Amino acid sequence: ESTRLWGGRFSDGPSEALAKLSASVHFDWRLAPYDIAGSRAHARVLHKAGLLTDDELTRMLGGLDSLEADVAAGTFTATIEDEDVHTALERGLLERLGPELGGKLRAGRSRNDQIATLGRMFLRDHARTIGGLLADLQEVLVEQAAANINVAMPGRTHLQHAQPVLLAHHLLAHVQAFARDAERLRDWDKRADESAYGSGALAGSSLGLDPEAVASDLGFSRSAANSIDGTASRDYVAEFAFVTAMLGVNLSRLSEEIIIWNTKEFSFVELDDAFSTGSSIMPQKKNPDIAELARGKSGRLIGNLSGLLATFKGLPLAYNRDLQEDKEPVFDSIDTLEVLLPAFIGMIATLRFHRERLEELAPAGFALATDIAEWLVKQGTPFRVAHEVAGACVKYCEPRGLELWDLTDEQFAEISPELKPEVRSVLTVLGSIGSRDGRGGTAPNRVAEQLDDARKGLD
Numbered sequence: 001e002s003t004r005l006w007g008g009r010f011s012d013g014p015s016e017a018l019a020k021l022s023a024s025v026h027f028d029w030r031l032a033p034y035d036i037a038g039s040r041a042h043a044r045v046l047h048k049a050g051l052l053t054d055d056e057l058t059r060m061l062g063g064l065d066s067l068e069a070d071v072a073a074g075t076f077t078a079t080i081e082d083e084d085v086h087t088a089l090e091r092g093l094l095e096r097l098g099p100e101l102g103g104k105l106r107a108g109r110s111r112n113d114q115i116a117t118l119g120r121m122f123l124r125d126h127a128r129t130i131g132g133l134l135a136d137l138q139e140v141l142v143e144q145a146a147a148n149i150n151v152a153m154p155g156r157t158h159l160q161h162a163q164p165v166l167l168a169h170h171l172l173a174h175v176q177a178f179a180r181d182a183e184r185l186r187d188w189d190k191r192a193d194e195s196a197y198g199s200g201a202l203a204g205s206s207l208g209l210d211p212e213a214v215a216s217d218l219g220f221s222r223s224a225a226n227s228i229d230g231t232a233s234r235d236y237v238a239e240f241a242f243v244t245a246m247l248g249v250n251l252s253r254l255s256e257e258i259i260i261w262n263t264k265e266f267s268f269v270e271l272d273d274a275f276s277t278g279s280s281i282m283p284q285k286k287n288p289d290i291a292e293l294a295r296g297k298s299g300r301l302i303g304n305l306s307g308l309l310a311t312f313k314g315l316p317l318a319y320n321r322d323l324q325e326d327k328e329p330v331f332d333s334i335d336t337l338e339v340l341l342p343a344f345i346g347m348i349a350t351l352r353f354h355r356e357r358l359e360e361l362a363p364a365g366f367a368l369a370t371d372i373a374e375w376l377v378k379q380g381t382p383f384r385v386a387h388e389v390a391g392a393c394v395k396y397c398e399p400r401g402l403e404l405w406d407l408t409d410e411q412f413a414e415i416s417p418e419l420k421p422e423v424r425s426v427l428t429v430l431g432s433i434g435s436r437d438g439r440g441g442t443a444p445n446r447v448a449e450q451l452d453d454a455r456k457g458l459d
């Protein structure tokens, strides 16, 4: 006899081809513990509504406990005949309790409100796991910033030398982005914090169940305000996929920098052996594979988001079977990040920065030209003129193979009478960095402030 959850009005079972297409057990089985938790909560409200006796509730909960233990031990598993996780677990319950009692649990519940609730429970748990990893990532970046607090480096725009900055300032910029990703996860949770139990298939239940009681039993602070929305909405899935895709993009941007910094030409960093790989043919190679995989996997996270949005866009209310496609992409995003982040964190924690190299290049490419212009502004020169004069200094130096600080008093005077010898006071990397001391600037006191705030934020 079939354990399908439907069939009364059918004279024949589904074709093999349909059963194969329809099956989701191979990916939704991981929701089994959540489904069982949902069943427990549902059994309690059935009891509360007078639809299960005290004795029936006790035996029902006992059956669910035994099923849960067997699922955890791997002694009860779904088979290909089970359409989905819900069907498989009902079969397990019927095997344990018999059809009389086992057949009572489904009253007032549909797979539609079930799956909508389990999805939220599963994602909320993993949001916490990913949030914890994100905190670890910020922590190791903050520690690297602290360990390299006074190291200067070339700051770039358009990947060209722009102005010198502190390496710690640069690293803390990435911390800001990851802190926003963590904040987005927490904010997402406020909207996902809603149980769909009680919505039934779409219209709610006639059995006097208490959706609020199920919600709080399952760790939600509220139940769905609208049963149609409760079963049909999947923006919680798409939004979760966006937050993880954005995190992927932020990881990818940092990865790209590490890959560049790790080239012979840059030589800004050295990767730890445990967090880099070799080549099968070139014995000398040490490759930044973790950063490359992070960059590559960000594409996959973006793909998962795009796929979900495309799946949802044409769906009328309420539940449609298309919604079964909401799981694999977001499961993949979770699996991807939960494997990627620990490796990425290890790579960052063990990164060694080459101080001399970073500081040697910090002022290169006439990166102090803006300091000349701003010195002139402080002497009363309009910025348009100051910009012009500083540009003339660069123009003077470049063909002669000189740096700005090589210019003599006479050469400065020749370029412009406004360039007094005192201008030389701003032509040092530390002078330039120290002068940018407004809130958010790269001056050491401001970076120390950021470091403090970042640490407080992580506590």
Ligand code: ARG
Binding pocket: 024, 084, 111, 112, 115, 321, 323, 324, 325
């Ligand atoms: N496996 C389905 C899903 O993930 C569960 C809901 C099925 N509901 C239904 N009426 N066929 O969406």
